[in-house]
Amino acid sequence: MRKLITTFAILIAVLVAGMTALVLLVNPNDFKHYMVQQVKKRSGYQLTLKGDLRWHVWPRLSILSGPIVLTAPGASQPAVTADNMRLDVELLPLLSHQLHISKVLVMHAVIQATPDAAAKITPAGPIAPDDNSSFAPSLGHWSLDIAHLSVANSLLIWQDPQGEQLNFRNVDLSLHQDSSRVGRYHLSTALTRNQQTFSIDFDGQMDARHYPYKLAFSVDRGSYQLQGVSLPEQGVKGETTFSAQWSPMSNTFDLNDFSLHANDSDFTGEASGVLAPALQLNLKLHSQNANFDQLLLSGGSQVSQQVAAQTSSPERVDVQTRARTPVVVEKNNRGFIDWLNQSEITSQLTADQAIWHGVTVKGLALNAHNAMGMMSLNTLSGKVDDGHFAIQGKVDFRPDLATVDLHTDLQHIPLQVVQPLLQIPPVLRGDVSLQGDFTGQGLRGKDILTQWQGHSTIDLIGLDIPQMNVQQMVIDAVTRASNRVNSDPTLHPVIPDMRGNFSLGNGTLQLTRLEGENAQVSLNALGEINFAQHQLDITFNLLTRGWKGDPGMIALLANQPIPLRFYGPWNHLQYSLSVDRLLKNNLKSRLQQWLKDNDKAKHPSS
Incomplete structure (x- = not known):
């Protein structure tokens, strides 16, 4: 045992001595020009290393830099700025004065994905498919040959096609890849917008063999949380898994094997579309249980109603109503409506059971197409208790107050469901059936009664007036x-x-x-x-x-x-x-x- 300990002590001493000698004999600043040259050659980007490079020998041999700046060709703003960078290097190649980097760690970086930070060089000739050696600098894409990349405690600034900038804070990215550019990644970040915060924590696989023509990746374990105004008090959180393919040059994507759990709701399905210049989305989802009250509505949407009838004289009936009733569409959903006005979306949603404003709907089916705020409602149907409903028509979200042109078909829907949604006193019991056509403005319960017009047949089944x-x-x-x-x-x-x-x-x-x-x-x-x-x-x-x-x-x-x-x-x-x-x-x-x-x-x- 003593000999073994002595042997280990000698090895450690030799290693420390060797590294110390290496630090003394090899100046890391000798690699500065080489690193700038390699970045320029492989990506077309200009790397600026401010200050001297220095060695760091524990817990691994590394080169530390001061502030760095990375700028795309022709860009007016840098794509990346960071307080410092750490390069983990392999010891043996240094003996022959070669720099082999096993890991790059960038701390406190600001990454700008904006037009001012994008490359502005005229594209060269055609690029052969899947030819890794022919990546043109004008494309502004990286050819990543580093085995391990980490970005910690950083900020990503992304500008959408409409010009709005989104700040992804606390970005932590860890990427491991092999020589064929297939590997695993971990990503966590948070986005704050419209007084709402969306945070994610994903682990998955990435296949960049055909990048920039195609990038394939999957989320094998993903958790998320959405909190803020116009949301339930506890927020919306859950887990998700999916596999996806993205084509950067055409901005198209495909999403498959999608699974999402949100609070007590679940969704599975697939999606495809185009991200820019305007979002085009084809969405197909199914849910066994979708509780929209826990996903879309704020805490003030719960129904609390009380109706009392008092007869003060034989010739008079007093009805007093105190109610906090929900509305059909929340007034503060302007951000969602603006998103509809800037997107083209075809959606198919089915749910075995859905809950909306406390109402349980069986067999919910939604088939709609939204074209920049003009929505064609092909199908909106479901069952409530022993009745069912079907609504078809058009909804124009472009005006400040949405306009509607709808055909409604309600069969044996309980009045106890209808009255709270329309914000009228719950003085009637029984079922209602109606078939009619309506046009008007607004989607809130009050708007339906005061801003709509139309004609309808009506059936009142099992009608009862408890107060009289x-x-x-x-x-x-x-x-x-x-x-x-x-x-x-x-x-x-x-x-x-x-x-x-x-x-x-x-x-x-x-x-x-x-x-x-x-x-x-x-x-x-x-x-x-x-x-x-x-x-x-x-x-x-x-x-x-x-x-x-x-x-x-x-x-x-x-x-x-x-x-x-x-x-x-x-x-x-x-x-x-x-x-x-x-x-x-x-x-x-x-x-x-x-x-x-x-x-x-x-x-x-x-």
């Missing part, structure tokens, strides 16, 4: 006004299914026809709802059945509709039910008829 029972109100009014009839106590009044038509315009919904009938009642309604002023004026005409008592009165009630009118502001609703007048008019009519019949009996015609 219109049939019972009529029955009670009749029995109070006359003791000649009574209602059947075994009957439980049920509002019949109703069908009709309505028109929407200038913030007012006009009921042109709404009628229904069952074994207990025939019912029709006319009137209007003013969504802009939160007022309504609707009259229900009821023919009730199941009466007992005077046959004459029963016949009257079976043939004479009783009007029940609701009118006034939503939070101070009133009603009018004039049964007394109806009975008096009927008594007067019957008396006049009796006088006519009596007069005819006394004076028969000849």
Whole structure:
């Protein structure tokens, strides 16, 4: 053991002595001109090394530099500036005065991918495909022959085709490659924009054998997080994997085997397109569970509603509503809309289950094409409870307030879903079906009611008004006004299914026809709802059945509709039910008829 320790000590001493001698005998500044020459030869870029080079011998033999500047030919701004650079070199080649670099580490660099930092040399002749020796400096691409490259704690400034600069901070890149330019990489960085921060941490493989014509890479392990305004409080985070190919000279890309987990949502699919000068994207995604409330909506989008009805007098109904209701499209999504206005996107999205504003949608299907802000909505469909919906048409996002031209088909959609989305008091229960065409401006719930216009058929199925029972109100009014009839106590009044038509315009919904009938009642309604002023004026005409008592009165009630009118502001609703007048008019009519019949009996015609 003592001999082994002694042997190791001697080897270490010899190694230290050799390296010390090497440091004393070899001046690293002798390589400065050589490195500048090689960079110029291989890439066309001009490397400037400020200050002297110096040795660093622990934990590995390295050459340290001062500030460096790397400039593309003809560029007005440097492509890379850095505080310092470290070159790990191999010891044995130095003995023959050769510089073999095993690793390059650049610290605190500023990398500019902007037009001012791009090469501006007229392209030379044609380049043979896959010819590594023929990389023209005018292309501004690197021929990387270094086994290991690291960029730490750096900044990347990238300018998109529209001229906006994006700053990727805390860039940490580590790349290992073999002689054929196939290797592995690790990348982490963060982008802050519009008070939102997007950070990534990726590990994967890269194939640069055919670069700059094609670059293939994959993300074998990727995590990300998106936080900031207009996002859920906990942000959006998850993991992703995919494989991709990018053609730098044409700016085209293909994305395959894509898998993304975001909070409690998942997506798989593929994408392809062109990055510049304007984004063109073909996207095809499928999700087993897509919770858009956790991906798109801020914490204030949760629904909190309370409806209370108070009757202060027999002639008045007060309805008070306190609600924090969601909107169909958040007003502060201008950044997303601007992105649509600058892109061409064809998207196909299917989801086994999706959650949106607390509503669970089964079998969601979206097929749309966006051309610089003009979106053709070919399909937007899904199932909600036992019903389903389908929407088609066009949406123009280019104006400040989006314009729409849509055909809607709703079948048996619960009113408990529709009312909160449209920001109206949840006073009705049941299902609604409608088919109609609408045009207008805006996508928020309030905009739909006040800025849209159109016509539609409507069906109300299983309708219930928990705060008031219109049939019972009529029955009670009749029995109070006359003791000649009574209602059947075994009957439980049920509002019949109703069908009709309505028109929407200038913030007012006009009921042109709404009628229904069952074994207990025939019912029709006319009137209007003013969504802009939160007022309504609707009259229900009821023919009730199941009466007992005077046959004459029963016949009257079976043939004479009783009007029940609701009118006034939503939070101070009133009603009018004039049964007394109806009975008096009927008594007067019957008396006049009796006088006519009596007069005819006394004076028969000849």
